[in-house]
Amino acid sequence: MADSDNSRDRGGIHVTNTGGNVTIGDNNTVTSTVNGAGPALDPGQEALLQAIGKLRADLAGVVPSEQTAALDEELSDAEDEIEATGRAGAGRLRRLRQALTDAGAVTGILASGVAVGQAVGTLLGG
Secondary structure (H helix, E strand, O other): OOHHHHHHHHOOOOOOOOOOOOOOOOOOOOOOOEOOEOOOOOHHHHHHHHHHHHHHHHHOOOOOOHHHHHHHHHHHHHHHHHHHHOOOOHHHHHHHHHHHHHOHHHHOOOHHHHHHHHHHHHHHOO
16 A cells, blocks of 8 residues: 555545535635635625525515516626625625615515625625
């Protein structure tokens, strides 16, 4: 047996070519990227991206309206911007906040809508 194979017998951990997120031990952070490409996200942007995904999934189950269609478009644009650049800019966040307000009858009763609103508020500083 070669020396490099012996290290595996001593209780070490060897991880190669993971297809997703891997964390080992306590107090670790997982940062998502698409296929390993794209910028790393700060925790606020990561929280917004996750909340957007949940809200878009929830919106698929509601009766569509002009407001929910506009909101879904803003959510999609914000998602694309975060994945491409690592962050949603202030202008995008303000448009998203307005779309949430406009679709308030729906987003106010969805926990995912509240989560997006909170994440946007945090990133805008208020």
